[in-house]
Amino acid sequence: MAKDKKQPRPKAETPKGFRDYFGAEVTERSEMLRQIAGVYHRYGFEALESSAVETVEALGKFLPDVDRPNEGVFAWQEADEEGKGDWMALRYDLTAPLARVYAQNRNDLPTPYRRYAMGPVWRNEKPGPGRFRQFYQCDADTVGAASVAADAENCAMLADTLEVVGIPRGDYVVRVNNRKVLNGVLEVMGLTGEDQRAAVLRTIDKFDKVGEAGVRELLGKGRLDASGAYIDGVGLSDAQAEPVLAFLTSKAADNAGTLLKLMVAVGESRVGIEGIDELAEIADLLAAQGYGPDRIVIDPSVVRGLGYYTGPVFEAELTFEITDEKGRKQQFGSVAGGGRYDDLVKRFTGQEVPATGVSIGVDRLLAALRAKGRIGQEAAAGPVVVTVMDRDRMADYQAMAVELRAAGIRAEVYLGNPKNFGNQLKYADKRNSPIAVIEGGAEKEAGVVQIKDLILGAEIAKNATLEEWKDRPSQYEVPRDQLVAKVREILEGQG
């Protein structure tokens, strides 16, 4: 078209921080989401797919009093005549939309409302290596249940989910902690100022990274970090810092022992004791359901989320080692977490509604299963490619593909320009095809087809001596009516 000539060609690029997912990356993820949804559904959770777009007002973090409320979210203003259209934004998580949905439909939804949601969320943040501005979340939340039975249930459901997607028992542990116990510890310490409490919380969040000694320094005078920079401390005395460290390190040989240590750490604090009672109740409920401490265990060193959540928190860790790009062995680490947060819909309705949820890091879990070789084989297998030797006999080739597909075998006819047969085999190679089917004029006349084992062929080409090559042919001639049987036999042989 004439117009095209005047304009420079657009760049064919994803926007910065976004990416595309191809083939098995997509199908493996959707299969995992389907498995997870199956578990959630069996537990009585209902699916919810809220709109990807929310009003900025409902999302709540960003207000239309600035020109572009574009911090953290992708937002835009509805066009209207006077430039006063509503501000809208892409959701940045699945919890804020749940709050809006629950507030909007609270008279129609059952209470408690158990819902799960899976889908992309968007963050307007600076992209970095492995850090994208669109990624999947996979959440289950129970809204309107004050009982810690709901928290226990989420822990159990998380353990079940991990096993269903392919993490065997022994390769994971769900660790449970409680924000209330920490609040008790802060009470015992006499920390009532918001600033100092917040500083202690921030420090605790670094426990995973800097360990016991690091937290001790950071609660006190400060610490020289790995880069040589000096990080100011909270300024507590050693004696003051002690209860925090006692709390963080109170994991004992069994749950009873841990709870006992926590009792010491919280002293007389009412909220602390309440928190310990809750942990004890969770442990009892789980034990009664057959979830022993080998799968779900009380562990006060779980700190992630302690700043955000208001009650029980938990985290699922994979306990096996993987080898990273640099050949170093390391624990795989956290793949899911959750906890109780009790002011979900208050912004909308003024009412406090208790809620507790779990969120699974689907992409991390997929990476773990790939690292262990537990997924990736079947999904990556290409189709059987029926090559085209004679373009006038396309119907014959299509009929072969139909037969193969009817037998449940993934198959396609080569649909590019068939002139150069080498290109067809190159195509099959690029598709990761296990088998190519060939029927030229001579074969047609003789009523046979050639079936080429491309996996074996590639192996032989790589490794075999001439002798072996002769002994292990990678191409077979079979009668046309044995096409499906032979293809199946070869596929089974390839495993």
Next chain:
Amino acid sequence: MAKDKKQPRPKAETPKGFRDYFGAEVTERSEMLRQIAGVYHRYGFEALESSAVETVEALGKFLPDVDRPNEGVFAWQEADEEGKGDWMALRYDLTAPLARVYAQNRNDLPTPYRRYAMGPVWRNEKPGPGRFRQFYQCDADTVGAASVAADAENCAMLADTLEVVGIPRGDYVVRVNNRKVLNGVLEVMGLTGEDQRAAVLRTIDKFDKVGEAGVRELLGKGRLDASGAYIDGVGLSDAQAEPVLAFLTSKAADNAGTLLKLMVAVGESRVGIEGIDELAEIADLLAAQGYGPDRIVIDPSVVRGLGYYTGPVFEAELTFEITDEKGRKQQFGSVAGGGRYDDLVKRFTGQEVPATGVSIGVDRLLAALRAKGRIGQEAAAGPVVVTVMDRDRMADYQAMAVELRAAGIRAEVYLGNPKNFGNQLKYADKRNSPIAVIEGGAEKEAGVVQIKDLILGAEIAKNATLEEWKDRPSQYEVPRDQLVAKVREILEGQG
């Protein structure tokens, strides 16, 4: 928090034109997408999930030379210091992103590239009843295949897909037409001016709505439409209009007859004859694969898309009648369509790349299956609800739910405030629960549980006389260890 008090409460509402999907609406759709993906995959198509966000430049319809390129798409400008950030937008379909992805990765992707994509797209249009600004598309395209074998394959795949998702043979037909034949007709008519050709194309697109007589009027002097408004015609003479009508009405008793009539309509036009040859080839290829005209048929009255596509076009229609809200019977109509478009990536690379695709209207297809009662039963069934008679025995109730789930039965414990038992049964009712399980102190002592058939109970309450009520109890007492067996028996009885 103090801040909350100062601000008015936000409205809990979806943005205008957006909606949420609940429970079975979500699971039925994802199950259908899974089934469709299964067929596409078996045909050799690879999944692609491109980012939801594209640069406005790559999307192509909208250029950053206006302040807000916000027509038709949701767009925003990346924040940067100088207000010169890139414009980005939500994808409005799955084809424009395919063009970008193919252009971006053309050296790594196989050619032909068969890909399928499923996901939401966004349109910044005025919302209306049943017309949303976010909806699903479900596409399969073959990029880089010039052969009409690719078009035939897409028709066959569409027929297979409809059967797999639950539309039996006989309840659908895929109708095939070809833009080239229409071009031949326009050539024969001597219409070479772009304006007049465009006017004829627009008129043809109304054939579905106004029929043969209407198109005749619109090609000529004009027409009084149903609202009483006069629509200007294209201004052709009756003789000039005749070939168009001959083309549109050339469907005969069989494909051969149709092709014969088309031959008359295109006369000597080379492009017209080429188009007919392509249709004949498609019909032959499909016949050889077992797709007779009862499933896929040449039908020149298919006009949707003739303006957009460049070669073969096709449309899948459901042929059964449904009863609309007003009790009128009507054909269900179109649920999918597609065709060939040959300048997919030219904008990016300058090269013309042939492509052909199919798009399934998943939400319409779901509506059709619901209208026929073919989906909706299982997915809508709520969980078995284990009620809480004694909140100190939560572990007992959880253990029951665990047993039921282990037997594959959807089950949950009531997690709201258990004080008022009536609320628990109301909850079960709202959840559409088939069964409630009850174990009070007396039952616990006697080692039994009460199992309440809620479906039967509701029926009895509605219809039964007292006699029937006595004969058909809806509540059973069974030993605790027969819980799972009895629940399963009742569920099976409920069908």
